Amino acid sequence: MKATVRAHPNLALVKYWGKRDDALILPHQSSLSMTLSPLSVRTTVAFGVGSADEVELNGYVAKGSERDRVLRVLDTVRAEAKGAKLGPAKMVSRGDFPASAGLASSAAGFAALAVAARAAAGLPADPQAASMLARLGSGSACRSVQGGFCEWMRGERPDGTDSYAVQRFDEKHWPELRMVVAIVSRDEKEVKSRDGMKNAVETSPYYPAWVKDAEAEVVRAREFLAKKDLQALGEMCERNAWRMHATSLAADPPLCYLMPKTLELIHSLREQRKKGVPVWFTLDAGPNPCILTDAAHELAAEAAAMACGATEVVRCVPGGDATLLAEHLF
Numbered sequence: 001m002k003a004t005v006r007a008h009p010n011l012a013l014v015k016y017w018g019k020r021d022d023a024l025i026l027p028h029q030s031s032l033s034m035t036l037s038p039l040s041v042r043t044t045v046a047f048g049v050g051s052a053d054e055v056e057l058n059g060y061v062a063k064g065s066e067r068d069r070v071l072r073v074l075d076t077v078r079a080e081a082k083g084a085k086l087g088p089a090k091m092v093s094r095g096d097f098p099a100s101a102g103l104a105s106s107a108a109g110f111a112a113l114a115v116a117a118r119a120a121a122g123l124p125a126d127p128q129a130a131s132m133l134a135r136l137g138s139g140s141a142c143r144s145v146q147g148g149f150c151e152w153m154r155g156e157r158p159d160g161t162d163s164y165a166v167q168r169f170d171e172k173h174w175p176e177l178r179m180v181v182a183i184v185s186r187d188e189k190e191v192k193s194r195d196g197m198k199n200a201v202e203t204s205p206y207y208p209a210w211v212k213d214a215e216a217e218v219v220r221a222r223e224f225l226a227k228k229d230l231q232a233l234g235e236m237c238e239r240n241a242w243r244m245h246a247t248s249l250a251a252d253p254p255l256c257y258l259m260p261k262t263l264e265l266i267h268s269l270r271e272q273r274k275k276g277v278p279v280w281f282t283l284d285a286g287p288n289p290c291i292l293t294d295a296a297h298e299l300a301a302e303a304a305a306m307a308c309g310a311t312e313v314v315r316c317v318p319g320g321d322a323t324l325l326a327e328h329l330f
């Protein structure tokens, strides 16, 4: 009745930015991501503990919508386990990187929770079911159940049963690929991804154009990954990130996740490229740029980030699947 799982966050190369169904968390467009090791979240879930559900996130007791999001996943598992009468649940989760700073803490957190909750309930290992369960907590989490490079298919059905992530390439496909995460701010962002994307869907005049190109963008990304074409992938990554942020810059009220240091770093990558260093950025809903490069240039990418005022740099490689651990958090 107790299980612990470690999951890695993932960073979208082709981003998800906007829902067609807020309740079921169904996206307007497909997306494609790289799972990032060594960043990770560990989550322990146990059923049949105490008299009420307990949710602890990064050392504090979760309340309000944070707690509700976790309970939604646990309730879905309780419903699926039917006759098992699982009882109250206790969940403890710890990440080894900042939450709510555009580093996909929610993605790693809900993937770990989904896999752990299913295992604690005695449900069989099933990446597709775990991906859909993780999606109910946070959309991007459906891409963190498996490692390597995963594609979240938008799906067509209104009930969301065809909206989950599949692994396109595993973590051994391109071991030289690197994502250098540059932390320029550890502050929690003021507008969460969920609210930022809703604002873009509802008010940005650029939103329809963003959605229109998304499916083709995923196909292109898949091709560049298959060919291990770093330049083509890098250029596409930058373009996709700019376009996502452009939808929000044009929204009402406008929303800008970039900070001065973010922009400084983005410009410095352009200078590096002129010198032949293969570095391209992507940026989630936060100020911390992530630099796509290869193993031979990760130190150059790190140096460029530090020169622009990054306080910390994490050099990531393609990470593996969410996995069960023998050691529990409680």
Ligand SMILES: Nc1ncnc2c1ncn2[C@@H]1O[C@H](COP(=O)(O)OP(=O)(O)OP(=O)(O)O)[C@@H](O)[C@H]1O
Binding pocket: 041, 057, 058, 065, 066, 069, 070, 093, 094, 095, 098, 099, 100, 101, 102, 103, 104, 105, 106, 107, 108, 109, 110, 113, 140, 191, 192, 193, 194, 284, 285, 286
């Ligand atoms: N370990 C965890 N388990 C469950 N939920 C988590 C965990 N860590 C963070 N969360 C939830 O995720 C929320 C942050 O999600 P949000 O999407 O805004 O930021 P992010 O995931 O850090 O960045 P990104 O924009 O890249 O997804 C937190 O407020 C919390 O509710």
Ligand SMILES: C[C@@](O)(CCOP(=O)(O)OP(=O)(O)O)CC(=O)O
Binding pocket: 011, 012, 014, 015, 016, 017, 025, 031, 104, 106, 107, 137, 138, 139, 140, 141, 193, 194, 195, 283, 284, 285
């Ligand atoms: C910019 C993004 O990271 C947005 C992720 O948004 P979330 O998955 O955190 O949002 P919810 O589904 O509302 O929980 C892009 C991406 O990961 O594809």
